[in-house]
Amino acid sequence: MDSFETAYRQHFAAVFRFAASLVGRRDVAEDLTADAFLELHRHMDEIRLHELPAWLFVVVRNRARDRWRRLQTEERSARWLAKEPVAAPAPASPQWLLSEGLSPVQRVCLELHYVWGFTVSEAAARLGMTEGQVKGHLQRARLHLRTVVKGVPR
Amino acid sequence: MSEHDSMTENALDALLRQEGTRWREARGGCPHPDVLVARGSELVDEDTRRRLDAHVAACAACARLLAGFADLRLAEPDAAMEQRVLSRVTSTGLSGWRWLPMAAAVVLVAGAATLWWRVGSPATQRAPATTSAAVKRPSGGGTLAPVALWRIDAAPVRLPIASLDASRGPQGGSQVPPGLIEALAPYQAGDYDAAVAQLTPVVQGHPDSPDASFYLGVASLLANRPSDAIAPLAVAARQAVGERRDAVEWYLATAEQRTGHPDAARARLAPLCRGTGSFQSRACDALRAMR
Numbered sequence A: 001m002d003s004f005e006t007a008y009r010q011h012f013a014a015v016f017r018f019a020a021s022l023v024g025r026r027d028v029a030e031d032l033t034a035d036a037f038l039e040l041h042r043h044m045d046e047i048r049l050h051e052l053p054a055w056l057f058v059v060v061r062n063r064a065r066d067r068w069r070r071l072q073t074e075e076r077s078a079r080w081l082a083k084e085p086v087a088a089p090a091p092a093s094p095q096w097l098l099s100e101g102l103s104p105v106q107r108v109c110l111e112l113h114y115v116w117g118f119t120v121s122e123a124a125a126r127l128g129m130t131e132g133q134v135k136g137h138l139q140r141a142r143l144h145l146r147t148v149v150k151g152v153p154r
Numbered sequence B: 001m002s003e004h005d006s007m008t009e010n011a012l013d014a015l016l017r018q019e020g021t022r023w024r025e026a027r028g029g030c031p032h033p034d035v036l037v038a039r040g041s042e043l044v045d046e047d048t049r050r051r052l053d054a055h056v057a058a059c060a061a062c063a064r065l066l067a068g069f070a071d072l073r074l075a076e077p078d079a080a081m082e083q084r085v086l087s088r089v090t091s092t093g094l095s096g097w098r099w100l101p102m103a104a105a106v107v108l109v110a111g112a113a114t115l116w117w118r119v120g121s122p123a124t125q126r127a128p129a130t131t132s133a134a135v136k137r138p139s140g141g142g143t144l145a146p147v148a149l150w151r152i153d154a155a156p157v158r159l160p161i162a163s164l165d166a167s168r169g170p171q172g173g174s175q176v177p178p179g180l181i182e183a184l185a186p187y188q189a190g191d192y193d194a195a196v197a198q199l200t201p202v203v204q205g206h207p208d209s210p211d212a213s214f215y216l217g218v219a220s221l222l223a224n225r226p227s228d229a230i231a232p233l234a235v236a237a238r239q240a241v242g243e244r245r246d247a248v249e250w251y252l253a254t255a256e257q258r259t260g261h262p263d264a265a266r267a268r269l270a271p272l273c274r275g276t277g278s279f280q281s282r283a284c285d286a287l288r289a290m291r
Helices: A003-023 A026-042 A054-073 A075-082 A104-115 A120-127 A131-146 B002-026 B046-058 B060-071 B079-090 B185-189 B192-205 B210-222 B226-239 B242-258 B262-274 B280-290
Strands: none
Touching: A003 A026, A003 A054, A003 B079, A026 A054, A026 A120, A026 B079, A054 A075, A104 A120, A104 A131, A104 B002, A104 B060, A120 A131, A131 B002, B046 B060, B185 B192, B185 B210, B192 B210, B192 B226, B210 B226, B210 B242, B226 B242, B242 B262, B242 B280, B262 B280
């Protein structure tokens, strides 16, 4: 095993957890972790190994900060972030989302897909699942909801 | 009956979407989930954090979503991800070729085995876009003659998947010659002198195998024997397509440049630099370095 792979194996988990703590999203944290190790790969000759993992954390933090600045200006977040600090209580959830027979993961999939309008692939990226897994959770959730939801026409 | 079921399925899907959307529109005070999940981040300013905390305390729906995310342990890495990211980082992206699904010990990414031939001007090393201050520059670089600047990465081992299908027989397209997989073990381990020694008889026995020739050429380069790399790479070039073709051209250009044929190297690098393949930026960097 060469010195890069040794360093990678040693620091991967810590770098990923750090990235996840900064961005809260599994897919983005994975990208940031890959970015950081790519930089390490390119600059292996110039970096003293005792500077790790701090050097990797610096790369991750800088990239995450850039990303957070971009997110602040995007439509999906800018409106909320710019608002006055009033925490308006949300109206009551649709009954089906609270249905007893749903598993927690099914509920998360339902909320991302049907409430927030995430596509299956967007939800899968955020949940660290394959699209097939998300589809499966949605499928089983609907199977359960079919017996619960009233007024489904036909 | 089955038609009735599928109508119900579609109608249910439409109903959930409609009620879900209506509920979201009524939740004007709720942050988008991509903002919500950043609640614990040190990058979030104090004011935003206070608002997020206050909101989650007051909003059962957002609190439930965050709890659902927490249940899924999304901040925990797993072994599959670790391997995936490693491949992303070290792969040179020969995407027309798939991993041979056998002998994981043999078929692994050939690591980041890299060699500097002669260290030259640090200008040839790409700095990270946002972290240049954190990168240590090599001191005293540039004192040697400014030739042979760029770095050689080992090509990851990828062999044609069709070669595993024994039922195709000997006429079934490109075959992995016997002994090649074993001979690639020292290559994988980064011992390029041993790799050259073991790959040479395989190539002698199968002079037309593009795979054997390719890895012998790359191993010769990495063993600092660029003049030995040219002949096998030229054999590989005759049969290479797609990404493999770009890779062969890249290594051939490297060998030519290191054997004192910079014009031949430039002629190979120029189309790579103009193209869109995975060697594009490296080829452009190399051309700049040769100016």
